[in-house]
Amino acid sequence: xxxxxxxxxxxxxxxxxxxxxxxxxxxxxxxxxxxxxxxxxxxxxxxxxxxxxxxxxxxxxxxxxxxxxxxxxxxxxxxxxxxxxxxxxxxxxxxxxxxxxxxxxxxxxxxxxxxxxxxxxxxxxxxxxxxxxxxxxxxxxxxxxxxxxxxxxxxxxxxxxxxxxxxxxxxxxxxxxxxxxxxxxxxxxxxxxxxxxxxxxxxxxxxxxxxxxxxxxxxxxxxxxxxxxxxxxxxxxxxxxxxxxxxxxxxxxxxxxxxxxxxxxxxxxxxxxxxxxxxxxxxxxxxxxxxxxxxxxxxxxxxxxxxxxxxxxxxxxxxxxxxxxxxxxxxxxxxxxxxxxxxxxxxxxxxxxxxxxxxxxxxxxxxxxxxxxxxxxxxxx
Numbered sequence: 001x002x003x004x005x006x007x008x009x010x011x012x013x014x015x016x017x018x019x020x021x022x023x024x025x026x027x028x029x030x031x032x033x034x035x036x037x038x039x040x041x042x043x044x045x046x047x048x049x050x051x052x053x054x055x056x057x058x059x060x061x062x063x064x065x066x067x068x069x070x071x072x073x074x075x076x077x078x079x080x081x082x083x084x085x086x087x088x089x090x091x092x093x094x095x096x097x098x099x100x101x102x103x104x105x106x107x108x109x110x111x112x113x114x115x116x117x118x119x120x121x122x123x124x125x126x127x128x129x130x131x132x133x134x135x136x137x138x139x140x141x142x143x144x145x146x147x148x149x150x151x152x153x154x155x156x157x158x159x160x161x162x163x164x165x166x167x168x169x170x171x172x173x174x175x176x177x178x179x180x181x182x183x184x185x186x187x188x189x190x191x192x193x194x195x196x197x198x199x200x201x202x203x204x205x206x207x208x209x210x211x212x213x214x215x216x217x218x219x220x221x222x223x224x225x226x227x228x229x230x231x232x233x234x235x236x237x238x239x240x241x242x243x244x245x246x247x248x249x250x251x252x253x254x255x256x257x258x259x260x261x262x263x264x265x266x267x268x269x270x271x272x273x274x275x276x277x278x279x280x281x282x283x284x285x286x287x288x289x290x291x292x293x294x295x296x297x298x299x300x301x302x303x304x305x306x307x308x309x310x311x312x313x314x315x316x317x318x319x320x321x322x323x324x325x326x327x328x329x330x331x332x333x334x335x336x337x338x339x340x341x342x343x344x345x346x347x348x349x350x351x352x353x354x355x356x357x358x359x360x361x362x363x364x365x366x367x368x369x370x371x372x373x374x375x376x377x378x379x380x381x
Contacts, residue, residue, distance in 0.1 A: 181264075225263055
């Protein structure tokens with residue numbers, strides 16, 4: 001019997017698996033995969049739950065892997081939803097609930113495809129399934145923990161497909177062959193606090209940050225490259241922490257998030273931000289400190305080739321669309337997998353991910369499973 005990805009997706013959506021709580025979703029997936037003959041291992045690290053499953057032997061031919069996450073962002077204000085966020089309800093051909101689009105339906109589709117593929121006939125090789133509950137959060141003890149465990153235990157993949165939403169408006173329109181890097185920079189201008197009626201006795205850091213913000217906003221980082229759109233810099237906050245209108249603050253901070261392409265490295269961008277800060281200091285006389293916030297993520301690219309062509313051909317066969325290769329959007333766990341093996345991403349439309357009334361089209365969930373099945377069939381042909 002065919003494994004229904006829609007009912008499996010609904011079952012997963014009904015698990016309130018807000019990062020890093022898997023809330024029973026990994027038990028559901030382990031149950032289904034183990035029943036189909038997959039050897040399943042729970043890989044838990046620092047209160048994060050992960051699941052690795054393999055059908056076949058790692059050394060018996062090539063291994064194709066799937067990667068995804070079952071953790072979700074919080075649903076937010078329930079009053080903004082017309083359905084229960086974790087109800088897994090069906091309305092007008094759509095599955096509603098937090099994670100329906102991002103990305104429990106994708107996980108359900110590739111799990112169902114993997115089960116039906118190995119149940120239908122023997123394959124020359126093996127299939128690996130990697131699922132984490134730490135993608136929407138710090139992403140420290142999720143896919144990275146699985147890959148570390150694989151290396152320690154002699155497990156490998158030759159190619160991997162991440163089931164993240166990749167399409168904007170129409171199912172089948174895009175495959176992700178890479179992602180931009182992400183760098184968050186904090187600028188801190190340090191002045192001298194004083195009374196606003198006596199500005200000559202103070203050194204106001206706010207104009208320095210304002211001058212810097214204008215320069216950052218008006219200075220393009222690049223014009224893009226062969227596979228990437230232009231890099232972007234977004235100012236996300238300017239703050240003094242000052243509640244008093246008659247006090248000149250001692251310091252002012254600005255934070256910028258940069259999404260960058262292969263024109264740059266993390267080091268070159270930090271140096272560029274330093275040069276912007278130095279110009280603002282020369283203009284205003286206020287020293288500005290530059291530091292990185294969080295963990296920077298570098299860009300990556302899987303050059304078009306065997307894997308992207310395999311997935312693109314399967315998408316075209318099932319949808320009639322020839323997908324374009326894209327590198328847009330935020331980060332994903334593909335950035336970790338790419339250090340292990342070639343990786344691309346293909347999944348549903350992501351128009352409603354992280355929104356109230358998030359949903360996935362039921363028909364598209366089934367079509368996504370069909371794409372994944374064709375990928376496996378062609379890979380092991």
